[in-house]
Amino acid sequence: MVHPVITNERDGTRFEQAPGDTLLRAALRAGVGLSYECNSGGCGGCKFELLAGDIETLWPAAPGLGERDRRRGRHLACQCRALGDVTIKAASGPEYVPVRAPRRRRAVLTGSADITHDLREFRFRAEGEADFLPGQFAMLDLPGLASSRAYSLANTSNGDGEWHFQIRRVPNGQGTATLFDHLQPGAEIGLDGPYGVAYLRTDSPRDIVCVAGGSGLAPMISIARGAAEAGMLGARRLHFFYGAREPRDVCGEAMLAGLPGFGERITYCPVVSMPGDGGWTGATGFVHSHLPAALPAPLARYEFYFAGPPPMTQALQEMLMVDHRVPFEQIHFDRFF
Known part of the structure; x- marks a missing residue:
């Protein structure tokens, strides 16, 4: 042909x-x-x-x-x-230029588990090694849909063919409706990847800052796990911020708590923009505005990774580059739509 x-x-x-x-x-x-x-x-x-x-x-x-x-x-x-x-x-x-060449494979849904009221982890298994970098994503071909959907990976590269995605239900979204309401364990889909350039830079000597919003949790959890697996957190720290709309949206701490050094080398700070009157006692407002006060050193000394809705990523990028003169080479982000 x-x-x-x-x-x-x-x-x-x-x-x-x-x-x-x-x-x-x-x-x-x-x-x-x-x-x-x-x-x-x-x-x-x-x-x-x-x-x-x-x-x-x-x-x-x-x-x-x-x-x-x-x-x-x-x-x-x-x-x-x-x-x-x-x-x-x-x-x-x-x-x-891809560090890991993307390729197509068939993957089987092995299970899923709710993280919040609208965020769920889906676990797929495919033949061969799951070879990707922390922070990357894959394209899923779901039954009944004409086009692929991009979802970030939450786990790290492994020899068992495990590909884990943390996906937020999108109102009226065809892709998430298929995943949440119709796909059952044992179902087979197409998986093409990995893709993405906002992956973990293991050669950076700087402390790491991860900022996640919504389903941007997945790649940031992957980066935190990857940094721990690579032994990067022995001499460095990882500061993890999660921006939530309401208190019920807060998540991620339990996943980080399983990593060595949590509470010492790894810190977690959730920020809620609409706390309501439900007794939320943590930080409030927009997540990016908390970084300057919460981080112990000038922002230009960190390596930044972030993923979330476009307003969050745009505000964070502008704050880092314009207000704090963080070099663009130290900023790595994905925008979710």
Whole structure:
């Protein structure tokens, strides 16, 4: 079978697109570092211009493209497939080249457990090693849905083929409705991964700060677990902040408590933005505003990882870079939509 060949005019790279792949997934599978973040049409990090050839768009209304982008003829590599050989102009860089090559596999749901009223952990098992970096995500192909869904991993790489996801139920969300209401243990799905560039940097000498909001808990728990497994917390500390809307949304402490050094090398601080009158005695407000006072050293001395809703990640990034002059190389984040 002859596969379409994609040429990126900007850097001269060429790669083939296998059946079922988008332009972005084909590039990453081939070891080509096209720019991206979410891989699911929300962030716009994989915008490109089509210079020659024909493509099909899987999600024309993807929010990652604004009206100005559409008028200028831009597309999203994560939502487009080539219908033949094409030439594109897309941003790329070595930082996007996958450290672990993503691949497709079949995975079986082995069980699930509630974390909060709307957050649940789903555990899948696939053949072979589950090879990914702490903080990465995978694309799940769920029954009855036309497009893949991106979910972050909560566990760490293992030889047992275990892939664990902590997923928040989205009102009227087709993906989470399938997972929460219809998928039963023993069900088989498609799993493609790993993806993501906000993974744990084990070579950093700095103390670690993890900030999670909503289902951003999963990659931050993965990073905390990965740091502990790598022996990074013997000489370093890990400060974990969780931003919750209501007291009933607070979670994560029990998972961290199982790691060596919890309470000494690992600290946990939940922050609730809408405490109500239910007797919440912890920190209140927006989670990012608590970092300057809660952290013992100037913020520029830390390595930051965060994941959560776009307003949280945007406010946190701006505060770190503008107000505290934290170098961009020390900031690693995912945006969830």
